[in-house]
């Protein structure tokens with residue numbers, strides 16, 4: 001089954017996260033059994049991104065949200081490593097700066113949406129303004145409750161202007177989060193990831209889950225769907241995300257753009273330049289020392305041989 005169907009939140013449908021198995025791994029036993037599919041997805045993703053870059057007509061915005069330690073960084077790494085860095089960007093959204101707070105909450109978002117031909121990944125996003133902001137009463141309810149509609153309008157606006165929006169909620173359960181916090185403690189290489197807020201935010205688990213459920217119900221739309229990705233298994237999470245991206249990009253029917261020049265005329269120019277290059281080499285040879293002349297003539301013979309071979 002297509003993961004883009006299986007994990008998509010139908011617009012307007014209620015989601016109960018506690019009922020969704022975060023440890024789901026479909027027919028796969030383990031990472032090894034999914035490896036060839038993962039590699040295939042990465043290769044296809046690279047081709048499709050190349051096509052989007054060449055076409056230069058539309059863009060892709062990937063939104064990642066999750067509880068702490070849910071794997072957003074891991075997905076960024078996995079998806080980006082399949083792509084040409086020239087065509088993609090990543091933006092991580094932290095608590096807003098004073099300048100950002102002095103503007104509307106979409107200001108910092110809209111400035112970094114992808115240009116035509118580009119793929120952009122948001123590590124956290126405008127959805128924080130109905131998640132952490134709601135859970136911690138950072139603005140009154142009458143302010144944040146209007147934001148679901150505002151966000152839908154904003155995303156529709158992006159879509160109508162050529163940006164495809166795909167949103168992933170990486171779903172881990174509370175047990176898995178604690179296990180990942182422990183890994184961070186046990187591995188000095190991950191100590192930098194530990195933050196004071198890890199445990200204080202965990203105490204709000206239920207409020208966050210409720211806030212996510214509202215986001216999924218209110219903001220999964222035809223034009224900008226949410227996907228709930230079972231994410232306890234990192235490899236399965238990567239498999240599902242990459243597959244949905246491939247399915248999404250495949251469905252756009254992108255085409256390699258036609259050449260911007262007359263290829264036959266350009267080929268004629270190439271041959272003229274090639275002939276000039278060969279003629280030039282021969283003329284140079286005329287006033288070179290005899291040793292150089294010998295070397296030039298060897299080179300000329302080789303070039304002729306190469307040309308004859310090509311003709312045959």
Ligand code: AMP
Pocket residue numbers: 093094095096124128129132133197
């Ligand atoms: P991290 O992604 O672990 O580096 O943490 C970034 C932090 O910034 C998280 O605690 C987010 O909840 C917080 N954050 C992101 N966006 C907002 C926002 N709009 N308002 C308040 N806090 C935010």
Ligand code: MG
Pocket residue numbers: 068069195
């Ligand atoms: Mg964190």
